[in-house]
Amino acid sequence: MQHSIKNYYINSIKNYTNQFEDTNFRRIACNDFKSWPSPREETWRLSRLGSLSRKKIKPINPNLKKNNYNTLNLIGSTIIQFVDGAYREDLSSKLPSGVNLSVLSDSESLKYLQKIKKSNLSDHPSTNVSLSCTPSIMKLTVSKDIKVKDFLEIIYEGGEDSKSVHPVLYLELEENSSLYLIERFNHLTSLAMPLQLIELRNKASLNSIKIFNDNEKTYNLSANCVYLSKESYLNSFSLIKGGIFTRSETHAYLNGCNAKLNLNGIYISCNKQHHDLTTAIYHDVPDCTSKQIVRGVLGGKSTGVFQGKVRVAKDAQRTDGQQMSRAILLSDTASANAKPELEIYADDVICAHGATVGELDDDQLFYLNSRGVHMDKAREILIKAFLEDMINQSVDNSLHDFVFKEAELALSSIITKETL
Amino acid sequence: MSLLEIKNAHLKLDDKNILNGVSLSVNKGEVHAIMGPNGSGKSTLSYMLAGRDGYELEKGEILLDGISLSEMEADERARSGLFLAFQYPVELPGVGGMSFLREAVNSRRKFLGEEELDHLAFVKEARKEASKMYVKDEMLKRAVNVGFSGGEKKRFEILQMAMLKPTVSILDETDSGLDVDALKIVSDGVNAQRNSENAIVVITHYQRLLDYIVPDFVHILSDGVIIKSAGPELALEVEKNGYSGLINAA
Ligand SMILES: Nc1ncnc2c1ncn2[C@@H]1O[C@H](COP(=O)(O)OP(=O)(O)OP(=O)(O)O)[C@@H](O)[C@H]1O
Ligand SMILES: [Mg+2]
Numbered sequence: 001m002q003h004s005i006k007n008y009y010i011n012s013i014k015n016y017t018n019q020f021e022d023t024n025f026r027r028i029a030c031n032d033f034k035s036w037p038s039p040r041e042e043t044w045r046l047s048r049l050g051s052l053s054r055k056k057i058k059p060i061n062p063n064l065k066k067n068n069y070n071t072l073n074l075i076g077s078t079i080i081q082f083v084d085g086a087y088r089e090d091l092s093s094k095l096p097s098g099v100n101l102s103v104l105s106d107s108e109s110l111k112y113l114q115k116i117k118k119s120n121l122s123d124h125p126s127t128n129v130s131l132s133c134t135p136s137i138m139k140l141t142v143s144k145d146i147k148v149k150d151f152l153e154i155i156y157e158g159g160e161d162s163k164s165v166h167p168v169l170y171l172e173l174e175e176n177s178s179l180y181l182i183e184r185f186n187h188l189t190s191l192a193m194p195l196q197l198i199e200l201r202n203k204a205s206l207n208s209i210k211i212f213n214d215n216e217k218t219y220n221l222s223a224n225c226v227y228l229s230k231e232s233y234l235n236s237f238s239l240i241k242g243g244i245f246t247r248s249e250t251h252a253y254l255n256g257c258n259a260k261l262n263l264n265g266i267y268i269s270c271n272k273q274h275h276d277l278t279t280a281i282y283h284d285v286p287d288c289t290s291k292q293i294v295r296g297v298l299g300g301k302s303t304g305v306f307q308g309k310v311r312v313a314k315d316a317q318r319t320d321g322q323q324m325s326r327a328i329l330l331s332d333t334a335s336a337n338a339k340p341e342l343e344i345y346a347d348d349v350i351c352a353h354g355a356t357v358g359e360l361d362d363d364q365l366f367y368l369n370s371r372g373v374h375m376d377k378a379r380e381i382l383i384k385a386f387l388e389d390m391i392n393q394s395v396d397n398s399l400h401d402f403v404f405k406e407a408e409l410a411l412s413s414i415i416t417k418e419t420l
Numbered sequence: 421m422s423l424l425e426i427k428n429a430h431l432k433l434d435d436k437n438i439l440n441g442v443s444l445s446v447n448k449g450e451v452h453a454i455m456g457p458n459g460s461g462k463s464t465l466s467y468m469l470a471g472r473d474g475y476e477l478e479k480g481e482i483l484l485d486g487i488s489l490s491e492m493e494a495d496e497r498a499r500s501g502l503f504l505a506f507q508y509p510v511e512l513p514g515v516g517g518m519s520f521l522r523e524a525v526n527s528r529r530k531f532l533g534e535e536e537l538d539h540l541a542f543v544k545e546a547r548k549e550a551s552k553m554y555v556k557d558e559m560l561k562r563a564v565n566v567g568f569s570g571g572e573k574k575r576f577e578i579l580q581m582a583m584l585k586p587t588v589s590i591l592d593e594t595d596s597g598l599d600v601d602a603l604k605i606v607s608d609g610v611n612a613q614r615n616s617e618n619a620i621v622v623i624t625h626y627q628r629l630l631d632y633i634v635p636d637f638v639h640i641l642s643d644g645v646i647i648k649s650a651g652p653e654l655a656l657e658v659e660k661n662g663y664s665g666l667i668n669a670a
Contacts, residue, residue: 367512
């Protein structure tokens with residue numbers, strides 16, 4: 001029974017890709033999808049897909065007429081809209097000059113596939129399934145020397161029960177360009193498999209905020225592959241709060257000297273949610289910096305996972321790599337796992353890491369109580385403080401309030417639940 | 421009726437007897453000093469009064485203005501007018517000083533049936549009190565106690581006391597770690613709050629503080645019991661001869 005349902009998904013992908021020539025990137029990707037990752041694979045041990053593999057799901061056939069999305073434009077940004085995994089020009093804003101969005105041709109798509117296949121995301125289910133089933137790979141380019149002033153916002157919506165959606169993006173920041181990108185995942189689908197390849201050319205700078213806020217039944221298996229060239233800068237912040245199971249996996253390759261990476265994340269989990277931030281940072285050349293702060297707040301029967309690998313190659317001298325993760329459990333039935341993994345082959349490096357999982361600090365709670373502050377308010381103050389200073393460090397000033405409110409919305413339900 | 425009444429308080433921590441029958445009556449307008457060797461139970465007594473989890477009485481009773489505190493949580497006791505200045509004030513990373521004070525003051529005001537202060541009125545009030553304690557505005561913008569020096573932490577405690585206007589304040593070694601000038605500032609701050617309606621209990625190791633905050637009574641706590649109570653002259657005796665004679669005589 002289980003076997004046939006697993007095959008149901010594979011067969012439906014096969015059926016779809018069979019209409020293409022066997023050299024087409026979709027066929028190649030499809031042939032590489034043999035099954036869902038097994039819990040025997042180390043990076044999937046703590047985030048098991050058993051219940052997903054037992055669901056009868058089919059890739060969606062995007063409805064290009066769906067038009068019931070009146071997304072609020074909260075931050076005065078330029079909007080790019082994806083519905084059912086397909087780019088919708090009719091629902092998107094006009095792009096600022098120097099920013100270009102196009103559909104990759106089949107031959108370009110094949111190159112895209114080859115680039116991802118060279119990374120450690122080659123076997124990720126979202127790589128193979130999304131490349132098989134995506135309506136098209138969308139390429140977003142910022143031209144050389146262009147500093148985009150307005151925030152650019154990508155909103156992913158749509159999908160339906162028993163369907164999977166496959167938005168695939170290629171983001172290239174040409175030399176010396178810069179962009180502030182906000183992505184919001186608001187799917188109403190059983191499975192979302194966003195796939196991204198990001199290339200930052202020399203001196204390019206990307207600020208990225210991702211907010212995962214899919215429907216309460218959604219599985220989101222986001223996969224991101226990032227290449228950083230000389231003196232480029234990526235400041236990335238993810239807020240994971242939605243879905244029944246959300247895993248954001250990012251592999252970042254520091255390939256050019258003096259590249260700088262911040263890879264921060266917060267997850268806020270309640271009920272039976274499972275949230276997973278899995279990252280791998282590869283220092284392959286000297287003089288690069290990576291900093292990572294991850295924080296989790298968990299209530300109900302939720303589970304959280306942070307897996308953070310940092311690999312420093314033999315030649316990557318003077319690497320500065322910092323990683324800190326902390327999770328706070330607000331209920332006895334919630335649990336969190338932190339798995340830092342340092343592989344250091346160079347000798348002249350500064351690498352620090354720390355990981356803690358615990359409850360709110362009793363001394364701090366008592367101090368607030370002793371000043372007349374109610375227990376539930378005291379907890380709220382401490383949790384917000386725990387997240388707020390990190391949000392302030394991670395995102396642009398003008399977005400503090402917006403991001404903090406997004407976090408607060410998720411927190412409010414946990415805090416009231418856990419203190420009743 | 422006493423403002424604070426401790427009757428035969430017994431308390432164990434991890435099966436160890438720490439308080440072994442402490443009794444103390446504090447009346448309106450009085451200042452009491454508690455002295456005693458390290459480990460004699462002074463901080464334990466203050467945590468017990470403030471209602472810290474795990475510091476529940478095994479036997480005995482405590483009354484604040486005639487009302488039993490035993491069933492009240494720490495926050496309720498504080499709102500009712502009990503204040504503890506911590507021996508080791510706790511750092512609250514990410515919690516701004518000003519919003520912390522405001523939360524505390526408004527909780528107390530609500531309890532007293534007073535209107536909550538709006539933001540501007542509050543900031544004005546806080547700045548006024550802060551300047552009296554030589555607490556700079558900049559410190560109120562920082563996270564509570566984070567990166568404060570030992571003396572700054574103690575001054576911030578007394579600033580909180582000034583703003584909360586408690587009926588009974590327990591100051592646990594508020595003088596420790598203060599330089600001569602800061603000791604004067606803190607003592608002036610405390611003295612300014614003395615009135616005929618409230619009471620203060622100072623826990624200290626040093627007679628020096630009692631030159632500034634002159635107590636009506638001095639008590640010696642040893643092994644979890646008060647072994648001697650007298651006037652301010654008792655502190656001078658301790659300063660001169662130490663505790664051993666007093667303990668042996670008890
Ligand atoms: N959780 C605990 N379990 C067992 N014993 C404890 C615990 N906490 C404190 N104690 C002990 O209780 C005793 C009283 O401690 P307390 O801190 O009240 O002393 P103190 O009089 O304030 O001392 P000091 O003058 O050094 O501040 C000490 O012997 C201490 O070791
Ligand atoms: Mg003490």
